[in-house]
Amino acid sequence: MPKVIDQERWVLARRLYGEGESLAGIARALDVSVTSVTSHRNKEGWVRDEITEAQAVVAAFKPEQTHELTDIERERFAAVEAELAATRAEAERLAGLVEEQKPTYEVKIYDNPEGVEEYLGTSRVDDLVDLAFGQINIERTKQGLERISPKTVAPEAYAAKRAEILQDFVDRRTKWVNPESLVRCVKLYNPHTKTIWQCPVEDQFNNEKGSQGSALRRYKDKGHKLVTPYMCQRFNCWNYAAQEDGKYLFEGYCSPAHLATDPYISGERKQGMTTSAMAAY
Numbered sequence: 001m002p003k004v005i006d007q008e009r010w011v012l013a014r015r016l017y018g019e020g021e022s023l024a025g026i027a028r029a030l031d032v033s034v035t036s037v038t039s040h041r042n043k044e045g046w047v048r049d050e051i052t053e054a055q056a057v058v059a060a061f062k063p064e065q066t067h068e069l070t071d072i073e074r075e076r077f078a079a080v081e082a083e084l085a086a087t088r089a090e091a092e093r094l095a096g097l098v099e100e101q102k103p104t105y106e107v108k109i110y111d112n113p114e115g116v117e118e119y120l121g122t123s124r125v126d127d128l129v130d131l132a133f134g135q136i137n138i139e140r141t142k143q144g145l146e147r148i149s150p151k152t153v154a155p156e157a158y159a160a161k162r163a164e165i166l167q168d169f170v171d172r173r174t175k176w177v178n179p180e181s182l183v184r185c186v187k188l189y190n191p192h193t194k195t196i197w198q199c200p201v202e203d204q205f206n207n208e209k210g211s212q213g214s215a216l217r218r219y220k221d222k223g224h225k226l227v228t229p230y231m232c233q234r235f236n237c238w239n240y241a242a243q244e245d246g247k248y249l250f251e252g253y254c255s256p257a258h259l260a261t262d263p264y265i266s267g268e269r270k271q272g273m274t275t276s277a278m279a280a281y
């Protein structure tokens, strides 16, 4: 007795053949003999679906056809990844060590308005000018005056405001210097807070009187670094110390004016400085 196959299953068989399934595969799927499948194919004229070579290649690489990782393979990949992560962490740690071993920390400060613009970027400076106009408008509104806009104001007025803002940045390096305060200090970089701070190096601090340089040594031992280029020793002055050909022009200060505030440098030196030299700074 031949097996009775309903029509729907032969429709499936024809579709499988079109998709490239083998005769044996179809026979297994339908639970019939290969001969039966062959005779149906010949009688009904089944044809394979045409696929281009490119489609065949794409089909061969379908994600669902890639093989599942075995547990062993998964473990191996995990081990390799862990090793890679450990190597990366070690490289980072070593790079950090190298950085920590450096006795100095480079700083960049701007000397002029162009330097400020280069440091901040033009669009940031433009934003600051906009903010400044906003401030101006708050004042104008209080006074019952019409608002002004950076876009409509005269170009010279805009340029003047911009120059003023840039100059303000340059001035800030010495803006907070208190003429009453005569503390001499050395600028150090604190690697823990990533900030520059002012270490007092006068006799009354940190046993400086008993052992010169002890204040700096104490912090250097904790990983603090000397800032280079060397910055002015005046408290709250953030200028570089003036140098020429590797020599300090003003004993580690930025200017004769700030040198003059040093409470320990001999009076003769200060007296020897002309007022015109003072005015130049």
Ligand SMILES: [Zn+2]
Pocket: 174, 232, 233, 234, 237, 238, 239, 253, 254, 255, 258
């Ligand atoms: Zn200074």
